[in-house]
Amino acid sequence: MTRLRPWLRSALTLAMFAASAAIGGTAAAGPALAADPKAGEPCTAADLGKRYPLIKSATMTPTITHFKTFFVTAGTTGSQVITLENSTTITVEVGTTTQITAQFNIATLGFVSGFVNRTVKTSTASTDKEVQQITWNFLAPGYYGLFKGTRKVTGQYAGINCSRVDKGGGQYATEWIERPGGAYTTYSVMEEGAIRCEDAVPPNSLMRLAQIQLGCDGAAAKEKAEKQARQQADEPLTVEGASGTVVAPFAVPPGFACEAGYYRIGTPDRLLNWWNQDGTEEIRLQAWSSSSRAQWSLCQGPVSNGMPEHVLITRYSGKCLTLHSGETAAEGGRLMEESCRTVDDRQRFYIYRDVPGSDKVGLQIKSTGFMAGQSVLANNQELRQYSMGMADGTGTYLLEKVA
Structure with a gap:
């Protein structure tokens, strides 16, 4: 001192x-x-x-x-x-x-x-x-x-x-x-x-x-x-985004248009994919099958912060990929599925893409700026958010058209 x-x-x-x-x-x-x-x-x-x-x-x-x-x-x-x-x-x-x-x-x-x-x-x-x-x-x-x-x-x-x-x-x-x-x-x-x-x-x-x-x-x-x-004491905070009215589970949020067909999202080696866990709202890495649990609608909406926003809707339940409400600021906060909302930045994602001809992407949650990833690249791992992404590159996924 x-x-x-x-x-x-x-x-x-x-x-x-x-x-x-x-x-x-x-x-x-x-x-x-x-x-x-x-x-x-x-x-x-x-x-x-x-x-x-x-x-x-x-x-x-x-x-x-x-x-x-x-x-x-x-x-x-x-x-x-x-x-x-x-x-x-x-x-x-x-x-x-x-x-x-x-x-x-x-x-x-x-x-x-x-x-x-x-x-x-x-x-x-x-x-x-x-x-x-x-x-x-x-x-x-x-x-x-x-x-x-x-x-x-x-x-x-x-x-x-x-x-x-x-x-x-x-x-x-x-x-x-x-x-x-x-x-x-x-x-x-x-x-x-x-x-x-x-x-x-x-x-x-x-x-x-x-x-x-x-x-x-x-x-x-x-x-x-x-x-x-x-x-000089506490300065006012500017908070971007807020929760709005919940719409019906199978509804696409206003201002978003979904591409025709469905995608699977998985590891670059194609061995594991994002999967709607049976009987839960969890999203985990699982081996690929033809089940609709591993298929997603990709819907694009307005541009914010210089990039288009996206929502990801599971084909199986019609719900949106969502950051857990109780873990928004947490390193390793879980991603899950919930009813799609008219306004909710926890359900909005920015997609960073590789050069044309490649399906490789990185996904960022709008509400936190954190990147999607998993604690270990292994079967049955929950999808999570990490503030700096995955240092080993395992936060890069394939966004591959399947139907």
């Missing part, structure tokens, strides 16, 4: 300030990340079911998270233990998720650290869970503001997926393409200190923020600081 003592010599103070970003300033990108892949680079059919994060921007904002005024009279100097009060809460968040368990989210925050060249939280965390007591050795009497703070880091991220790209002149290739992501929030290491109005501090620093909150610039400045702290 870094301690900022206001009475240290100015050289030390300025050195510390030079390492921090200006309030509300945008962090420089710094050296290029070693993360692979990159948009525009070639990929292979084995990459169709994979996904990687890409950091688009990052802004670091010094933020006071805990604060307490403390008056030290002559004769009462020395070491004191002070309990601070919560001022502003920063919660680590990727998209709309605060439980950082998905590998994609962990990797996203890891890339943020490299982007801003500063250690940031890469796991579930909140500043209100930080220790709120500090011990401070007061060397002189005065009116102090004791604080803890950090650099709040916010920005935008995207995803990288492998898909077919039209190169013109009838030529196609598979390349890594940029796909929509969202916003993230994290924060850097916590710092603590004690400040007085008479202390000379750099502008746009945590110490200067603490002076304003102490009221050193008068009542108006204090009110402005408190308003700024409230604005």
Whole structure:
């Protein structure tokens, strides 16, 4: 934990300030990340079911998270233990998720650290869970503001997926393409200190923020600081998609048109296929047969985020492939069949395709951005979602016309 003592010599103070970003300033990108892949680079059919994060921007904002005024009279100097009060809460968040368990989210925050060249939280965390007591050795009497703070880091991220790209002149290739992501929030290491109005501090620093909150610039400045702290608290979330009215089991959602005939979806070696498990709503890998349990209608709908949406309807039951409602944010969340809904992004899929002449595809759930896969490529395995897809390439499937 870094301690900022206001009475240290100015050289030390300025050195510390030079390492921090200006309030509300945008962090420089710094050296290029070693993360692979990159948009525009070639990929292979084995990459169709994979996904990687890409950091688009990052802004670091010094933020006071805990604060307490403390008056030290002559004769009462020395070491004191002070309990601070919560001022502003920063919660680590990727998209709309605060439980950082998905590998994609962990990797996203890891890339943020490299982007801003500063250690940031890469796991579930909140500043209100930080220790709120500090011990401070007061060397002189005065009116102090004791604080803890950090650099709040916010920005935008995207995803990288492998898909077919039209190169013109009838030529196609598979390349890594940029796909929509969202916003993230994290924060850097916590710092603590004690400040007085008479202390000379750099502008746009945590110490200067603490002076304003102490009221050193008068009542108006204090009110402005408190308003700024409230604005820096929780930011509103934008949630894409919502559940709508359930339609009849055999109905195709409005705005979607199904191709003639049926498809089977299976492993590239054609040994295992997505199968409607008898007596359940589970979808598992099973050996191919002529049963309608292994046949799917492919229905295409509106374009969103630059790609057409699809629903997959089982021939056997007329129900839609759906991400389990209780496992939407879970790494390994199950895919199953449910009645088709008019509006439900858990039933909408983006399909990444190989070059023409190949039936190989990767499938992405719209609601989460996760890729379809299975924990082990073996008979009777449940179909699941994985935030970065399958590293071994087993998230690539055959979408093969059979009827």
